[in-house]
Amino acid sequence: MEVLSPYKEAADVILEAGGEPLKLCYQCGLCTGICPWNMVRSFLVRRIMHEAQLGATNFGSEDVWTCVTCRACVQRCPRGVEIIDVMRAVRRAVASLGLGIVPDALRISAKNIAGVGNPLGEAPEKRNDWAKDLKVKNFASGTEILYFPCCVPSYDADVKTVARSSVTIFNKLKINYGLIGTEVKCCGESIRKAGHEDTFQSLAKNNINLFASNGVKTVVAASPHCYHTFKNEYPELGGKFEVIHITQYLASLIEQGKLKLSKEVNKKVIYSDPCYLGRHNSVYDEPRKVLQSIPGLELLEFPDAREEGLCCGGGGGRIWMDTPKGERFSDIRVEQAAAKGADVIALACPYCFLNYRDSVLSMGKAETMQVRDVGELVAEAMSI
């Protein structure tokens, strides 16, 4: 007879991560059917769950790294299986127990994060360079809000505008905010999903201590990924502070009448829900409220919006891995946006920004379809 579980230890780790609900999986296959991968290639989520139940996981398979942790399946699973936790545990078994091969691209990002605290491998002391010319203060005692821009806008030349537009808005409104010093590191959300638990733990500890020693009480995060881990994962490790996503913050400023949008932005804008803002944290309305407050702007919706929103393809560490053309969700999204007659795809996540930018460029649509962050559009409507 075939021996099913050569790595009892790994099998146990996965079973444990899946917890009670994994045992409850009754193999209905709904998750496979829901998973967006099956629009472009076969990815049998159900099968992975069954393998995990039996301790028969194929650690060498490419499928180990496929899930984008978009949560579409978890949201509908009739038995409440935490599918993403299982995916994470499988990756953890590979990454820490060496049961399979970590894809090259991911290995480099992981090494960068562990080494210099950001996936791009850039120098830590350059972290706040994006804001050099913008008169941004460092967080000090008495500062109300910490603005946390995420590694991507901090270092990526194209995505910088996400962070720059936000602080320009803050400056104009005289918000009492600051940036934290360059000792801060990547939030660790994605590398954790990619199975590098130890790295995550050390990043989180570093940041929690840094925030605590600076007396940070409120963080406004540019990325839904940072937002998610700060809000839902850091508290277990002792990180207790209020976390607000930038779109929520802008919406509240508008509501309080502090932020007034006067300049017309005459564009047809379609908003793409980031998985970590939408399905992971049920924030659907605020970004839309912000966009709707912009005069002249016509807000369109994707055929699958809100709870059904399609992932950009960048979650779960996939942002660092290569996805072959023909399998990119953001490409599908760009087509859908064009079919709806949109001129602008509005985003609220730096990962989405990277993926959509690449799609628009590689599809040769840069002329007809703009990729903009919600904050950028707001800044435009403030004439700044």
Place this chain on the structure above:
Amino acid sequence: MSFEPKIVGFLCNWCSYAGADLAGISRLKCAPNVHIIRMMCSGGISPFFILKALEAGADGVLICGCNLGDCHYREGNYKTIRRMTLLKKVLGQLGIEQERVQLHWVCASCGDEFVDVVNRMTADIKELGPSRLGVKSRDLTR
């Protein structure tokens, strides 16, 4: 040895006692500290029974009845609420902590809730330590 509180639980026959039975039938496990006394209705639990229990050495008293609206005798549990509010005042005057006497609704299909209530209450009382009233009367009898 760590402090193991003694808690007297008055449970109405129709919902809460049935709920406790269900917890057992479902093989749920809870702390053994609550000693259950079956009553017909939570509305029939005289404040004197509660005081008596405290005086006889209980570190806490748990009262369970049906969910509001589900009382077998229609509105017995509303009377329980009123009575408890008054009793809490008296307890305050006697210097007994509020948490020592707790009222919870446990329905006939709420086995897991019962277990939860028992565990939480046991933890609460452990934190409070032995009841002074009980200690005093225990000393007196000695």
Place this chain on the structure above:
Amino acid sequence: MEKVKIGVYVCHCGTNIAGTVDVEEVAKYAETLPYVVVARHYPYTCSDPGQELIKKDIKELGVNRIVVASCSPRLHEKTFQGVLREAGLNPYLFQMANIREQCSWLHEPGPELTEKAKRMVGAAVNRVARHVPLEIRAVPIFPATLVVGGGIAGMQAALEIANSNHMVYIVEREPSIGGHMAQFDKTFPTLDCAACILTPRMTEVSRHPFIRILTYSEVVAISGYVGNFKVKIRRKPRYVDEGKCIGCLVCQEKCPWTALSEFNAGTGKRKAIYTPFAQAVPNIPVIDTEHCAYFLKGKCRACEKFCDANAINFEQSELVFELEVGNIIMATGFDTFEASSVPQYGYGRYPNVFTSIEFERLCSPTGPTEGHIILADGRQPESVAIVHCVGSRDKNYNEYCSRVCCMHALKYSHLIKEKTNAEIYQMYIDMRCFGKGYEEFYNRISNEGVNFIRGKVAKVTDEAIAEEEKGKLIVLVEDTLLGTMLRVPVDMVILCIALEPRKDANEVAQLFHIGRSADGFFLERHPKLDPVATMSEGILIAGCCQGPKDIPDSVAQASAAAARALAMIARGKIEVAAVTASIDETKCSGCRICNLLCPYDAIFFDEETKVSRINEVLCQGCGVCAAACPSGAITHNYFTADEIEAEIEGVLA
């Protein structure tokens, strides 16, 4: 008073107790307690030899108080009280210690279990020493029965009782009896025509001299207790005089106003004056004031003009009256799941996505399409997908299995095959065909050629990506046995929606003082041994109001409920638990606090003697009054202050 001699019996309950509690030690400990003359432990105390043991001790050792330490009193208190009675002892000289449900099963194994059991036994001994004999009362019962709900279950129960010449009232909220079964064309597993078995039943019920049908009516209040319920009924106005109407239905024909037909699950129209279906019982229409032009705009009255019998009466008002009954059988059935709450299945967005109930109406010769299985545009479907478990077996909706949908899904396969050439796909998670003749039915339908796909449907969409998908609904599902995603293009999708508790189940449960289980259906007294009774004496349940079930099970449960009611009627009297309250007139100060507290109005003030008195027939023994009496004048029998305090001291010993 005779000297107190207590016998203690510690039960092993096989290993259920003895496995974790040292029963021998508990018995030994009991022997050391005051007044205890004998303490034994025994494998199954509730068994015949166990009972004999107790009787023997009563006779031979003169034991006059009994403590049994075993399971819950809710299970066996009556059993053991019976033993006392048979041995000539008053059944209230008894106390149970619940060392199974609330000890051996409820705590982690360890030495503490035995200690706890000892304390529980000690408390029971302490308490039973203070018990006094109580008088057992019997009260006559009203022989009439009320059945709430006139579906197949309600009708069955009513007929069983009425056939023994006892009066039954059926209260039905709709204009006609019949329930869900009246909506079906064929029924599984026999595929006999539903109307052919149901219509004669309905007629039998309506003609029965011992049955009175109260349609368009609801129970609004209930008082009293087992054997002596008083039920207040509200009868909505039909605006048609039942005495005069001859059922010609000219009015329905002539009425110019329409509304969506509830009976056809919204797939067809009905008039503003209507009977829900042709075989309605009673065959008397009602006016729906929400759609009648006269009620809306003050003009029309066409029906009145054409009614030769002069039966239309726009002045009719609602009627509230009271009935006296001894037993009540709840048979309020189920509601179906709202399919649009699963947005990805497209119900409400795509006209060719139907619910099972709608499909039943499509199949029915009396339905909106006269039994033709057709699409929204009138074409016959060439392919049909039947989606199982919609709203069932899903923690986002209902966790339970609805039990009948696998079977009606098979039934639909047959009906579709019979009437069209369509290709059929069943998307299922597990096939549940458990009843008599059901597996055989599954066999038969498989043989007729159905495609079975094992997987829960993820999505129904109209977005075609291939030529053959154009104009179709595409069902996305993983075939979990093949391990492949499928896109199945079909013309029609049928959603097998869950059976759910009635939307008003909570209010109805509160009105009748019965419980609901976690799934929302009415709670039975015991899931195995007493599925027809409830926690409220004299209130029984039958059919789908207790949980999803098929017609055979509904009917069987209804007959069982009827038998229970008949047993009580046959006895003529029922013993009422002696657990009541009594007032010591010498202590009562006449403050009257208790008078208002009693939920059964059992306490009255005697103007002559200026003290309160309790009507023992009305008293249900809740003890509220005793707990409130400032003079301590009220005794709650079997729960006296003396007894409870003894138990408190016992558990704290």
